[in-house]
Amino acid sequence: MKRTNTFTVRPLSDNGEQLLRDLLDASAALWNEVNYLRLMRYNDKDGFKGDVWDADTGTLEGKYKDVLGASTAQQVIRKNSEAWRGFFRLKEQFHDESNTSVTEHPEPPGFRGNEVDGRQLKTVIRNTSYTVEWGDRSRLEILVGSELKDRYDHIGRLRLEIAGVPNWPDYEKQGRLDLWYDETDSTFRASQPVTVSDNARATPLAEEKAALDIGANNLIACTTTTGEQYLYEGRNLFDRFRETTREIARLQSKLEDDRYSSERIRRLYRKRTRRRDHAQEALCRDLMDRLYDKGVSMVYIGGLIDVLETHWSVETNAKTYNFWAFKKFTERLVCTAEEYGISVEVRSEAWTSQECPQCGSTDRTTRHQDTLTCPCGFEGHADLTASETFLERNTSEPVRPMARPVRFEWDDHDWSESPRSHESPKEQRTDPSTVHCDGNVASGESA
Ligand SMILES: [Zn+2]
Structure with a gap:
């Protein structure tokens, strides 16, 4: 299994911190120089011949190898090449009319800040150029170039203290390490991809099953064969996502004609993505933890992509695609489930969202906000x-009687049980304050 350890690192001295900053800053400077040469060629500027791959990166590697070390200089250039390849791939998908997964025109790779306003401190270290020692006092050691070594009268291997315990301390192989300074909370962070033995996987406690309905207002609605129901509420998250998206649009409308983007816009994009990824990651873990405890060994996910294409408006579609990044989310669910030994099946069958569970009708039911009602007398969430x-539909065994659904809200760190957890949909609907609140939020965005 491929997994990623993310952790905070701290330099052991002021000298060490300065050295680390210089290393990250020089990496960003190299990135910018490579990117500049490529962008000028991409924009077909005078004096820059050929396409982006003709840029002379060899000379830049030579210029930076004494500071960064040859392997790090190479990795930074390689990472920039990957960013350009990614951009060309997205651009192709955007212009391919049969492909609806890319809805915004992609931008060429950006710069990592500039010398005047400060560069974005970030680097990448080859898998053979660093070592990690896990234990009571975990340590990360990275190689630095000879020039930095001399400048700081250093031994050439920078030692950093690792805070906290990683998810995957035992692994068979380590990949390329990303190392950066996180301005939002003034810490150095690292992300280490690792290959973990399949034996690290848990074994399900029983053979129960669960089905997931994925949406935007409620991120996940889940029912298990043990009779549990979970609801992860997405309104707050979606609102904030929408707020940031509006701010991005406002800033974009103020850009001069020949500009794609600005550092502020890119920062907002990053913030938006990071917030969503964090909430998704935590949701997958919280849910799988619960399902594992209930003995679930199989999870069914509806084929939502088909559903979106046929049932949702184009505008809602685009927003929801961006917000959820469905494919990525499904992959994340599958990936997390794998750790618990839980299998996942994605089923793209007919939509069940409008079907009355009592009489089976799909065309007589009406959905108002979160409530589904049917003339036969059924009313439910x-x-x-x-x-x-x-x-x-996916299990032959009878589904046990349902306990009261448990609702979860995101508070920026955890999914915790919502105070509304013990209201039934009916109670909510007749509570005027709730109706007002739902009405505001749902306008234009609800399914
Ligand atoms: Zn009915």
Whole structure:
């Protein structure tokens, strides 16, 4: 299994901190120089011949290798090449009409700040150029170039203290290490991809099943064969995502004609993505933890992409795609489930969201905000009902009577049980303050 350890690192002395900053700053400077040569060629500027791959990166590697070490200089250049390849791939998808997964025109790779306003401190270290020692006092050691070594009268291997315990301290192989300074909370961070033995996987406690309904207002509605129902609320997150998206649009409208973007815009994009990824990652873990405890060994996920294409407006579609990054989210779910030994199946069958569980009708039901009602007398939470129907379709065993659904809210760090957890949909609907609140949020965004 491929996994990633992320952790905070601290220099052991002021001298060490200065050295680390110089290393990250020089890496950013190299990135910028390489990127400049490529961008000028991409924009077909006078004096820059050929396409982006004709830029002379060899000379730049020579210029920086004494500071960074040859391997780090190479890695930074390679990473920039990957960013350009990624950009060309996205651009191709954007212009391919049969492909609807890229909805915004992609931008060429950006610069890592500049000398005047400060560069974005960031580097990448080859897998053979660093070592990690896990233990009571975990340590990271990285190679630095001879010029930095001399400047700081240093031994050439920079030692950093690692804070906290990683998810995967035992691994068979380590990959390229990303190392950067996180301005938002003034810490140095690292991300280490590792290959973990398949034996690290847990074994399910029983053979229960669960089905997931994925949406934007409720991120996940889940029903299990043990009779549990979970609802992860997404309104706050979606609102903040939308707020940031509006701010990005506002800043974009003020850009001069020949500019794609600005550092501020890029920072907002990064912030938006980071916030979403953090919430998604935590959701996957929280959910799989619960499902594992209930003995679930199989999870069904509805084929949501098909659903979006046929049932949602184009505008809502685009927003929701961006917000959820569905493919990535499904991959994340699969990946987390794997650690718990839980299998995941993505089923792209007919939509269950509008089906009445009592009489089976799909065209007589109405959905108002979160409530599904049917002339036959049924009334229930639309997304939870959908996950229940979806579960019944995928299992031959009877689904046990449902406990009261547990609702979770995101507070920027954790998913915790919401105070609304013990209200039934009916109670919510008749509570005027809740109706008002739902009405505001749902406008234009609800399914
Ligand atoms: Zn009915």
